[in-house]
Structures are given as structure tokens and as C-alpha cells.
Amino acid sequence: xxxxxxxxxxxxxxxxxxxxxxxxxxxxxxxxxxxxxxxxxxxxxxxxxxxxxxxxxxxxxxxxxxxxxxxxxxxxxxxxxxxxxxxxxxxxxxxxxxxxxxxxxxxxxxxxxxxxxxxxxxxxxxxxxxxxxxxxxxxxxxxxxxxxxxxxxxxxxxxxxxxxxxxxxxxxxxxxxxxxxxxxxxxxxxxxxxxxxxxxxxxxxxxxxxxxxxxxxxxxxxxxxxxxxxxxxxxxxxxxxxxxxxxxxxxxxxxxxxxxxxxxxxxxxxxxxxxxxxxxxxxxxxxxxxxxxxxxxxxxxxxxxxxxxxxxxxxxxxxxxxxxxxxxxxxxxxxxxxxxxxxxxxxxxxxxxxxxxxxxxxxxxxxxxxxxxxxxxxxxxxxxxxxxxxxxxxxxxxxxxxxxxxxxxxxxxxxxxxxxxxxxxxxxxxxxxxxxxxxxxxxxxxxxxxxxxxxxxxxxxxxxxxxxxxxxxxxxxxxxxxxxxxxxxxxxxxxxxxxxxxxxxxxxxxxxxxxxxxxxxxxxxxxxxxxxxxxxxxxxxxxxxxxxxxxxxxxxxxxxxxxxxxxxxxxxxxxxxxxxxxxxxxxxxxx
Amino acid sequence: xxxxxxxxxxxxxxxxxxxxxxxxxxxxxxxxxxxxxxxxxxxxxxxxxxxxxxxxxxxxxxxxxxxxxxxxxxxxxxxxxxxxxxxxxxxxxxxxxxxxxxxxxxxxxxxxxxxxxxxxxxxxxxxxxxxxxxxxxxxxxxxxxxxxxxxxxxxxxxxxxxxxxxxxxxxxxxxxxxxxxxxxxxxxxxxxxxxxxxxxxxxxxxxxxxxxxxxxxxxxxxxxxxxxxxx
Numbered sequence: 001x002x003x004x005x006x007x008x009x010x011x012x013x014x015x016x017x018x019x020x021x022x023x024x025x026x027x028x029x030x031x032x033x034x035x036x037x038x039x040x041x042x043x044x045x046x047x048x049x050x051x052x053x054x055x056x057x058x059x060x061x062x063x064x065x066x067x068x069x070x071x072x073x074x075x076x077x078x079x080x081x082x083x084x085x086x087x088x089x090x091x092x093x094x095x096x097x098x099x100x101x102x103x104x105x106x107x108x109x110x111x112x113x114x115x116x117x118x119x120x121x122x123x124x125x126x127x128x129x130x131x132x133x134x135x136x137x138x139x140x141x142x143x144x145x146x147x148x149x150x151x152x153x154x155x156x157x158x159x160x161x162x163x164x165x166x167x168x169x170x171x172x173x174x175x176x177x178x179x180x181x182x183x184x185x186x187x188x189x190x191x192x193x194x195x196x197x198x199x200x201x202x203x204x205x206x207x208x209x210x211x212x213x214x215x216x217x218x219x220x221x222x223x224x225x226x227x228x229x230x231x232x233x234x235x236x237x238x239x240x241x242x243x244x245x246x247x248x249x250x251x252x253x254x255x256x257x258x259x260x261x262x263x264x265x266x267x268x269x270x271x272x273x274x275x276x277x278x279x280x281x282x283x284x285x286x287x288x289x290x291x292x293x294x295x296x297x298x299x300x301x302x303x304x305x306x307x308x309x310x311x312x313x314x315x316x317x318x319x320x321x322x323x324x325x326x327x328x329x330x331x332x333x334x335x336x337x338x339x340x341x342x343x344x345x346x347x348x349x350x351x352x353x354x355x356x357x358x359x360x361x362x363x364x365x366x367x368x369x370x371x372x373x374x375x376x377x378x379x380x381x382x383x384x385x386x387x388x389x390x391x392x393x394x395x396x397x398x399x400x401x402x403x404x405x406x407x408x409x410x411x412x413x414x415x416x417x418x419x420x421x422x423x424x425x426x427x428x429x430x431x432x433x434x435x436x437x438x439x440x441x442x443x444x445x446x447x448x449x450x451x452x453x454x455x456x457x458x459x460x461x462x463x464x465x466x467x468x469x470x471x472x473x474x475x476x477x478x479x480x481x482x483x484x485x486x487x488x489x490x491x492x493x494x495x496x497x498x499x500x501x502x503x504x505x506x507x508x509x510x511x512x513x514x515x516x517x518x519x520x521x522x523x524x525x526x527x528x529x530x531x532x533x534x535x536x537x538x539x540x541x542x543x544x545x546x547x548x549x550x551x552x553x554x555x556x557x558x559x560x561x562x563x564x565x566x567x568x569x570x571x572x573x574x575x576x577x578x579x580x581x582x583x584x585x586x587x588x589x590x591x
Numbered sequence: 592x593x594x595x596x597x598x599x600x601x602x603x604x605x606x607x608x609x610x611x612x613x614x615x616x617x618x619x620x621x622x623x624x625x626x627x628x629x630x631x632x633x634x635x636x637x638x639x640x641x642x643x644x645x646x647x648x649x650x651x652x653x654x655x656x657x658x659x660x661x662x663x664x665x666x667x668x669x670x671x672x673x674x675x676x677x678x679x680x681x682x683x684x685x686x687x688x689x690x691x692x693x694x695x696x697x698x699x700x701x702x703x704x705x706x707x708x709x710x711x712x713x714x715x716x717x718x719x720x721x722x723x724x725x726x727x728x729x730x731x732x733x734x735x736x737x738x739x740x741x742x743x744x745x746x747x748x749x750x751x752x753x754x755x756x757x758x759x760x761x762x763x764x765x766x767x768x769x770x771x772x773x774x775x776x777x778x779x780x781x782x783x784x785x786x787x788x789x790x791x792x793x794x795x796x797x798x799x800x801x802x803x804x805x806x807x808x809x810x811x812x813x814x815x816x817x818x819x820x821x822x
Contacts, residue, residue, distance in 0.1 A: 041640070042692070044735055045648040059715075102716040105706030105770065107724065107731045114718030140731075146647055147731060154705035189685060218643040252621065254645045335645060338664050339621070460632035504636035506602040509686040512635035 005184070005440050007195035009432050010036045010162075011425050013182060014202045015169045015225060018046035019145070019410030020389025020417075021204030022152035024368070027418025029159040033425060036196060038167040038185055040220055040514070043153045047206055047218040048410065051145025052331065053259030054119060054137030055407035057098035058091070061115040062135035064126060067091040070136065072128045072584055074405060077288050078398025079541035080557060080586035081238070083575035086366040086394045090405075090412045097411040098138055106151045107140050109328070119262045119328075121403045123288040123591065131282045137404040142257050142331040148407060164196075168514060169224065170443040172201065172232040172385070175436050178374070180384035182435075183228070184443040188514060191507035193447060195440060199428050200384060200421035203229065203362060203370075204414065207390040208525035210518075212355035213464075213471035216248050216255040220518075225391040227521025229362045230528070231442065234372050234382060235561035235570070237393040238360035239525065240533035241542045243401055244476045246292040248354025250312040252339040256332055256351060258403040261285040263328055265317035267296065268348065269304040275313075280591040287591035290400040290542050293353035297476045300352075307350065314348035321345075353476050358525075359401055359542065360532075361393040363561065368392070368417025373561070378572040384424075388417040395559065398574075399541020446520070450513055456501030459516045466493050466519075466526055474530050480547045483534040490530050491567070494523045528562040535569050536560060553586050592616050592626065592667070596637065597677040600686050607684070609675075616667065623670065624651055624663040638687040646801060649736030652679055653688050659738035659799045679741040681750065694750040695737045695757065702754060702762035702780065707773035723769045729804055730764035733757060739796035739806050745789040753789035754781065756796035756806035763809035766816070774816075782817055790814075 012028050014021045017039035028035040039046065058065035071091040075082055102108055102116060109117035120133040140147035156163075166188040173181045173195070182197040205225030209217025226236055246267070247256040261267075266285045269275045279295040280287035287295075296313050305311050317325065322345045325333055329344075336342050336349045363371050364387040365379065374380035389410050396409055473486025497519055504512035538552035539545050558571040576583050592614050599607035612630050620626050624644055631637045639662070640650040646664035654677040655665055682690040708717075740746045740755035754762065762781060765771045781787040787810070796806040 041642055041648070041650060042696070042735070045642050045650050047643065047648075049648050049734075050643050050645065099714075099716055100712075103708075103712040105765075105768065107727045107768075108716070110719050110721045110724045112721060114716075114720055116716050143647075143732060146734070150731070157700055158703075158705040218648065220642045251619070331647075338646070338666070458632070459635070502635055504638075506600050506636065506686075508600060508602045509638055509689050511631075511638050515635075 005193055005195045007197050007435065009197045010034045011198060012200040012202065012421055013038065013196050013198040014204055015183060016046070016204035016206060016389070016391070017043035017163065018204060018206055018389060019048035019149060019152060019407060020414035021202070022149070022156055023411050023414025024202050024204060024388055024418035024421070025161050026152065026155050026159055027415055028422060029156065029161040031422045033422065036162050036164055038164045038169050038196070040166065040168050042165050043163065044150055046149060047221055048145045048149040050218065050255065051148070051407055052142045052255060052257035053121060053262065054139040054144050054404045055098060055148065055411070056121070056124070056136050056402070056404040057094040057138055057408065058136055059095060059098065059116060059118060059138065061111060062118045065134050065136055067094065068581065069126060069128060069134060070094065073123050073125055074396065074402055075584040076129060076589060077123045077400055077402040079400055079551065079589060080398065080553070081395070081540060081559070081574055082398030083395050084578040084583060085575045086396050088578040088581060089366040090396050090408060093412045094408055097408070097415060101148065101151060101411065104151050104155050107147050109139050109141060119259060120286060121262045122258050122286045122292065123283070123402045133286060137259065137262060139259065141327070142259055142329045145407060168517065169228060170446070170517065172228050173435060173439045174232050175433060178382060179433065180382060181433055184440045189509050191510055193440065193443060195435065197432050197435065199425045199432065200386060202368070202386040202388060202417055202421060203391055204389045205391045207358040208522060209355050209358065211466060211470045211522050211526040211529065213467040214248065214253050215355040216245055216253055217355070222518035222522045223525035224518065224521045225362060225387065226528070227524040230524040230564040233565060234362060234370060235563045236360060236525070236528040237363040237559050237561055238395060238532070239358070239528040239562060240536050240560060241359035241399045242355060242529060243289055243357040243359060243542050244293045244353040245356035246289055246296055246353055247315055247351040248356070249335065249339045250350035250352050253354050254335050254339050255356065256315060256335065256349060258289070260315060260317055260329060260332055263324060264320050265315055268314045268316055269299045270306045270310065271304060275299050275304070283591035288400055289403065291591055293476050294544055296353050312350045312352045315351045316348040317344050318346055318348070357401055357406060358390055359393070359395070359397040359399065361391050362387040364388070364392040364394050366394060366413070366416060367420040368413055369420060373570065386417045386421055388413045399543060446517070450502055450516055451505060453501035456499045457496050459500050459502060459512065459519055462493060462496050462500055463519050463522070466490065466523065469493065470526055470530065474533055476544065478533060478543065478545045480545070483530065486530045487534050490527050494527060497523050524564060527567065531567065532560040532562050532569065557586065593673040594630065595673065595675045598687055599684055600636070620667055622663050623655065623665040623667060623674070626667060627662055638689055640689055647734060649734035652736040652738045653677065654679055659742045661736060661738070661801045664801060679737055681741045681747040692737060695740055695755070698750070698754045698758040699735065699761060702758050703773070703777070704761045704765065706765060706768065706771050708770055709772055717770045719769055726767045727764060730760060730767060730809065732802055733760055733804060734802060736801065738799045738801055742795040742799040744793060744795070745791060749785055749789055752785035754786050756810065759787065759790070759813060760804065760806040760809045763813055766813065778813070778817055778820060781813060787813060
């Protein structure tokens with residue numbers, strides 16, 4: 001293909017304008033570099049906006065706390081699959097980035113002494129797992145993500161960051177040496193593709209939660225960065241670990257924050273029993289999310305679910321009283337009234353475990369650099385490419401993420417990725433590297449196929465089949481036959497996706513085309529997820545197999561790497577050695 | 592359920608038109624957005640923005656039977672059997688229900704929507720009492736959906752000169768923040784016959800806000816501060 005695309009040059013490109021992308025962009029813009037931020041949606045519409053409960057930092061404002069306790073909880077929460085060096089790094093920088101966020105204007109709730117309000121959350125403990133909960137989640141009511149995303153956007157306005165709003169990145173551009181030189185992107189309003197060239201390309205595209213039928217995720221969470229990386233020959237790490245949040249609104253999937261339980265709410269089965277007391281005698285409703293979701297699924301499976309179909313449980317919080325609910329959980333009240341027809345001041349909220357967070361993603365180190373196997377080095381840095389936030393696997397969340405560690409991840413690694421990119425850019429030659437001749441070929445071929453194709457499969461149908469398949473075959477509990485069948489089905493759906501066509505051929509703001517391009521990305525993410533899940537013969541964190549119900553530390557303390565080419569897996573060791581402290585050795589995980 | 596939806600694709604239509612649709616409702620169709628997503632599965636050229644589908648991202652603001660609102664939190668059960676959907680009024684239409692929000696965001700940016708504090712940041716958080724923090728409630732929750740500004744006749748007339756209710760609500764959000772040191776500068780920025788004083792207290796903004804915020808009240812407070820400053 002010899003179509004010459006227009007190319008624009010920047011020092012750095014950030015793909016995605018959620019929490020991590022905006023934090024990275026801020027670092028770059030403040031350093032005086034030319035940075036372009038691309039986003040499918042106006043920045044404040046990114047999915048970080050929907051985060052509710054809080055951001056973890058051991059400020060110790062309400063209870064004694066320490067970064068090393070936070071680190072222990074995170075390692076234990078990860079079911080010992082998290083990289084302990086990266087976890088130490090994140091926990092040690094937590095106070096710094098949260099205080100900075102406050103200085104930027106974040107409207108945190110306050111204590112009487114004027115300090116940031118902190119609440120308990122699942123798996124947050126004092127003194128290395130003692131029965132005493134740590135108050136570590138810094139909150140702005142139950143709109144912490146909203147407040148944070150707007151604050152970060154506002155700071156980028158102040159720093160004059162250049163935004164490309166409603167642009168979708170399609171593919172990475174890599175040269176023969178494997179260096180990433182930028183992206184091919186599509187301006188949605190005009191339908192025109194363009195090359196954006198940069199010395200540093202930072203992927204901050206978020207998760208892929210729309211691969212599941214029942215999901216707390218926004219429509220835009222289609223794993224775009226994962227698809228771009230996979231097509232460029234970069235593996236996806238630990239994709240089998242998909243977190244099911246215990247409390248999605250029954251039937252609607254809308255998130256109800258764990259902060260409800262942090263403030264004192266609890267779960268009930270149809271007998272009115274507070275069943276978490278049986279599954280987690282100490283932490284009860286504030287056990288880790290994987291533990292609570294499995295307990296709920298077990299209650300439902302064993303016939304103790306609520307409602308005519310016995311297919312959900314109830315989240316009770318009316319005993320907190322209208323004052324606490326209106327002050328600390330006003331958004332939850334709004335959601336429950338709108339989506340569950342239940343005013344939580346008077347009635348419990350019907351909830352079910354709902355797909356929520358992708359622990360896996362593009363393999364990256366704690367500096368945000370993407371790493372992939374090359375010439376015998378399992379973690380060779382991919383020059384010019386960075387990944388931060390939910391699309392990255394650092395891996396600080398391992399097999400299960402603790403609540404409020406995601407917003408922290410966005411800030412710490414968004415900032416770290418920005419800092420590292422600045423160092424790398426300043427060490428490079430002044431001029432950009434030459435683009436390969438075929439830089440845009442793959443993207444243009446796909447666009448041409450969508451422009452000319454007719455009579456193929458419909459995007460909505462293929463997408464719905466994918467979501468139903470993933471929901472049925474790769475859910476909270478995983479069964480061997482269903483997994484094998486799931487792998488086959490997803491591969492068949494991937495083949496069908498090659499034959500999709502769209503009816504809308506307009507150039508202008510063609511959302512049908514965007515949805516088709518998103519589907520390609522979602523399929524890469526879903527294939528990685530189900531293939532990795534089928535291959536991992538153990539239960540750990542969010543992966544719970546009926547045929548291998550136990551954790552297998554002898555064989556499976558290792559990260560999965562799925563490669564698109566050949567649809568195959570490799571594995572690499574977990575970093576068990578922290579940066580400066582002793583290793584937390586794997587032990588039986590109880591709450 | 593019947594729909595009449597504004598359609599315009601500048602790539603092929605000479606002028607806008609209204610198109611009728613019918614949809615057999617499923618039990619899972621709770622909100623207007625659910626119905627729109629299913630209509631789009633039938634006719635993929637139907638164009639609208641959407642993302643969070645829970646009323647926090649502000650993407651799917653549109654004019655629903657004459658009133659601005661978010662499709663994702665508008666219950667189908669609360670709508671009549673026939674629904675007329677148009678793009679938000681007063682902004683240029685890009686396509687179908689998608690409007691060009693450049694002017695809206697320019698006005699938002701014009702109020703310097705970020706905390707201004709010239710002191711060296713302390714080692715820990717800047718202190719703020721719960722009562723001081725409470726002053727920000729009803730302000731910081733804005734989702735920039737533009738339902739308010741595009742329901743305001745003053746904004747329709749002067750979108751380039753009048754900040755509009757959304758921008759003014761955010762201007763007051765920073766004036767009300769005890770950590771901000773730029774109140775004087777912010778008031779100067781608004782002390783203008785157009786930027787602030789085009790508000791004629793019509794109150795459409797407050798009526799339209801899907802988050803139950805009250806831009807009119809915030810505007811009133813800014814006006815009051817300017818009056819007090821003048822005497």
C-alpha cells in the first residue's frame with residue numbers, strides 16, 4: 001500500500017486520557033516537552049471517572065499505618081503472584097502522589113483536624129494481617145475517581161497539554177530493531193487516519209471489561225492498547241486474572257463501591273444470614289474481593305440466593321442511617337434508586353459479582369517501560385514504548401487487586417512512566433527516527449476492508465456472542481470442560497470477526513467503524529484471557545478452577561505471557577525479591 | 592416503543608431530517624440508552640456518544656422530548672410511548688445526536704478551572720475543615736455534560752461571550768475552595784456584561800441538571816460577591 005499519510009511529530013504521545021494517562025502527560029508537559037494526548041472520548045469521560053471508594057495511601061490520619069503493612073496486604077491480596085519489587089515501589093510512593101493530588105486541588109473529604117478522611121477497605125489491615133483494619137482509603141465521598149480525573153484534567157489545562165480529543169489510536173509503529181516510533185490514529189470527526197510520531201509512546205488505554213456480558217465497565221473499555229500491543233508482537237501478561245467485583249447492581253452491572261462495606265454495610269443471603277462470617281471470620285465483608293465474590297457465588301449456587309430466581313444476594317446499609325449515607329455514599333444512593341429501584345436508606349441493594357478489573361495486561365516494569373522476551377532476556381525493554389494504568393501489568397496486583405490500589409497504581413505508575421520517558425527522550429538524538437515504509441499498512445488495510453466490505457457478519461452480533469461466551473466460560477468459577485470449549489468458541493468468534501462488515505460508510509463521526517475497530521481489540525484481549533485461564537492448572541486469586549481448587553506454589557508462581565503470533569503461551573518468573581526489604585513468603589491466605 | 596430521531600450526516604444529507612424507529616422492548620431495556628444501543632444494532636448509522644452508562648461521564652446528553660438529559664439515567668418507564676430525540680440545542684451538529692462542544696469547553700477553560708495557590712506546597716496536605724470542604728458539595732460533582740448551558744437562552748445567543756452555567760459553576764467551585772488564592776482574579780475575570788451578567792436567572796440550568804446541581808445558585812453567589820466588592 002502506498003498511500004502517504006500525513007505525519008505529525010511530538011516528543012511523546014500518550015494514548016488514553018484516564019487517570020494514568022493524564023498523570024503521565026502532566027509530568028511530560030510540566031517538563032516542557034511536546035506531548036500529545038489522544039483519547040476516544042473527552043478526557044473527563046474516561047472510565048477513571050467511575051471509580052468510587054478511594055485511593056490507598058498509608059497516611060495514618062485515622063489509624064496507625066505504614067507502607068510496609070500496605071505492601072504486605074498487597075502481596076497477600078495478589079495471592080503471591082505480584083512482583084514484590086514493584087509493590088514495594090508503589091507503596092513507598094503512595095503518600096507522595098496522594099499528597100500531590102491534594103495540592104492539585106483534589107476535593108478529598110476531611111477529618112475534624114483538617115486532614116484527609118480515610119476509610120477501611122477490603123484486605124487493608126494493620127500490623128501484617130492482624131484482625132485490626134487499617135483506615136487507608138482516602139476518599140472524596142463515593143466519587144473519588146470523578147474528583148481525581150477532573151483534578152488531573154484541570155492540571156493538564158493549566159500545563160497546556162495538547163489534547164487530540166475523539167481520536168482513536170489504531171496500531172503501534174515499530175521499526176526493524178523493534179523500537180516503537182509512534183502510532184497510526186484515526187480522527188473520529190473527519191474519519192481521517194494520521195501518523196503521530198514520537199520518541200516515547202505511552203499506552204494508558206485502560207481495561208477490557210467489555211469482553212464480559214455483565215461488567216461494571218464503560219462501553220469504551222475495549223482493551224485497545226492490548227490489541228495494539230498484541231498485533232505489534234508484544235505479549236499480554238496474566239490475562240487469566242480478571243477481577244469480579246462482589247457488588248455490581250443485579251441486572252444492571254453498575255458498580256457499588258466496597259466503601260459501602262468499609263462504612264459498615266454487609267451482605268445477606270435469602271435467610272437474612274450475614275454469610276461472610278462463615279467464609280472470612282476476621283475480615284468478614286471486608287475480605288479480599290476474590291474471596292467475597294466466590295462466597296457470594298457459592299451462596300447462590302447452593303440455593304441461598306435472593307429473589308424469585310435465587311440469583312443474587314443483598315447488600316444492607318440502612319443501619320448506617322441517612323446521615324452517613326448522604327454524606328459518605330451519596331452517589332451509591334443515587335445509583336441504587338435509579339438502577340435497582342431501592343433507596344438504600346430503607347431497603348437493601350440486590351447485588352451480584354460483576355466483571356470489574358483486569359489485573360493482567362501489557363508487561364511493564366515499575367518505571368512504566370514495556371518489557372518483552374528478546375534474545376534470551378525475558379524482560380528486555382521495548383525501546384520507545386511505555387504502558388501505565390489498567391492496561392499495564394507491572395505486576396502490582398498479581399492474581400487479585402485490593403480495592404483502592406487501582407487509583408494508586410494510576411498515579412504512581414503514570415508519574416513514574418512520565419519521569420522515565422523524560423529521561424529517555426532527553427537521552428535521544430534531536431531528530432525522530434525514520435519511519436518504516438509499511439508503517440501504516442496494517443491500519444489502512446483494516447480501514448479499507450471496513451470501507452468496502454458488505455454483507456458480512458454484524459459487529460453487534462459478534463460482540464454479543466463474545467461477551468456471552470466469556471461470561472459463561474470464564475467467570476468467577478472455572479470448569480475444565482467449559483474452559484476448553486471456551487477457547488474453541490473464542491477462536492471461532494475471532495475468525496468470524498475477520499468477516500465483519502458495517503452498513504455505515506460515512507466519513508463523519510462513524511461510530512459503527514469505531515465499534516468494529518474496538519471489537520478487533522477486544523478479541524485479542526479475550527483470547528489471551530481464556531487461553532491463559534485454560535492453561536493455568538491451579539486456583540489463585542481471581543482464577544478459581546473446579547478441577548484444581550488449590551494454589552500450586554511449586555509449579556505456578558509464574559506469570560503467563562500470551563503471544564498473538566501462534567496463539568501461544570510462555571511463562572516468566574515472579575519477582576519475589578523486593579527492592580529493600582525481606583520477601584513476603586507465600587503462605588495460606590485467610591481473612 | 593416509537594422514536595423520532597434527528598438524523599443528519601453532512602457526508603450525504605443536504606439537510607437534517609427526523610427518522611422514525613420502532614423497537615419492541617425487552618425486559619432488560621431499563622434506560623433510554625439501552626433502547627438506543629439496540630436501535631444502533633439494527634441501524635449502525637445512528638450516531639450518538641455514550642460511555643459509562645451510569646450518569647457519571649456526561650457523554651450521552653441529548654434533548655429528550657424537549658428537555659435536556661442523559662439517556663443512560665432516563666428511565667424508559669418514565670417516558671411516553673413516543674420519544675423524540677434531538678441533539679443538544681444551540682451547538683453545531685456534527686452528526687445525528689453528536690454536537691460540537693468546542694464552545695462549551697472553551698468557556699469552561701476560560702474560568703481557569705484549576706486550583707491556584709502561590710505558596711510553596713507543605714510537606715503534607717493543606718488543611719481544610721469538614722465545614723470548609725462541604726462548601727464544595729454541589730459544585731465539584733459537575734460532569735460537564737452541557738445539559739445546563741445548552742438549555743440556557745443566554746448561552747444560545749452568546750456562546751462565545753457568555754461563560755454559561757457549567758463554566759460559572761466551576762468558577763465558583765474554585766472561589767469556594769479555601770485552598771484557592773485567586774478569588775480576586777477570578778472575580779475580575781467574570782466582571783463583564785457578558786461573561787457573568789448575561790445570566791438573567793431564567794433557571795433552566797438548574798431544572799436541566801441531571802445531577803441535581805444548582806448552577807443558578809452558584810451564579811447568584813458570584814454576582815453577590817461582585818456587588819459586595821463594589822460597595
